[in-house]
Amino acid sequence: MATLPYLPFARPTLDEDTISGVVEVLRSGWITTGPQVRAFEAALSDYLGGRWVRVLNSATAALEVALQLCRIGPGDEVITSAQTFFAAPNMIAKIGATPVFVDVELISRNLDFDAVERAITPRTKAIMPTHFGGLPVDMDRLYEIAGKYGLRVIEDAALAIGSSWRGRRIGSFGDLTVFSFHPNKNITAIEGGALVLNNEAEALEVETLRFHGITRLADGTRDVVFPGGKFNLPDVNARIGLGQLAQLDEFNARRRALAADYFRLLHTDPPCLLPHPGYPGDEIGHSWNLFAPLLPLDQLRIDRQQFRAALESRGVGTGVSYEAAHLTALFRSYGHRKGELPNTERIAHETVTLPLFPAMTCVEVERVCAAVDEVLIEAKR
């Protein structure tokens, strides 16, 4: 049997126009933040219904700057998920505030908003929800709670660019929204992030926060008003982002079609617990960054690591999204312990991310499903 090509769980698609555009930027004499960044910000703003957008060199930086913009710091609490990438809770801790972890729903993996409401205290300043894997959180409920308690919202939409809630794009409404352009996301700039804002004053403040806290004085010299980081995005990256944004809706349509193939084909023995298929009547709102079922580990003689090794040996790459953030060494040092967040911990234990990227074919989805089926039936108790 001929060896099939290795299938990674994520892979960016870069077209020739983008590649030659990058070469032009490299030859232009201006390679760091400049005209391409301004064009990328304008294109993102257009895509998001005219909202204010500033780009940074990662979503992690955008989360940190968003917290600073909201004047959140020591003594403040931010409600967040522990079934997300480490960046959100890390940045809350980094600016000196306390992440308050709330459990997620088992299937959507998004914050349980009843639990969010119970976790609100006089110290709560903001909610930082993740749109897990491209599935929006219940935006009506989120903003109803934020309005009722006067809280800021910083949406971690790293996995949800092009997702929508009842026909409105994530980032086109709400408070602050963060996107990521890491290569595993729905569009990439190699590295990069965006912060969607409410007004010009916030945009100007982000320009200061993302670049050393520098402001310009009337005499042509500079002043520093805040010990800011250095989070500016280079023009080379912005040019890639521009080329990618033009293809985003096409990429996401492809992702939805491949997810539908997985739902049709992934029927194993014993069965996996399949991800949330998108809201009934609003399936188009899911941008499918991740297809991550839960493994039936209690019916298997192997653990997840062995399952992943068996797929790897069949040329199929997998990922883990995500470990439980409250059980990292960092947040154990805050006193968090196993058993606090049952759904988060179960997902962390059983989840596996299967290959899904726009250049993948239906035949490749079939290949992944056949490999999963073969490994599971062999390992069945």
Ligand SMILES: *Cc1c(COP(=O)(O)O)cnc(C)c1O
């Ligand atoms: C990737 C990711 C981030 C971090 O994005 P970077 O651009 O790599 O900083 C944050 N949150 C979530 C949910 C992510 O998936």
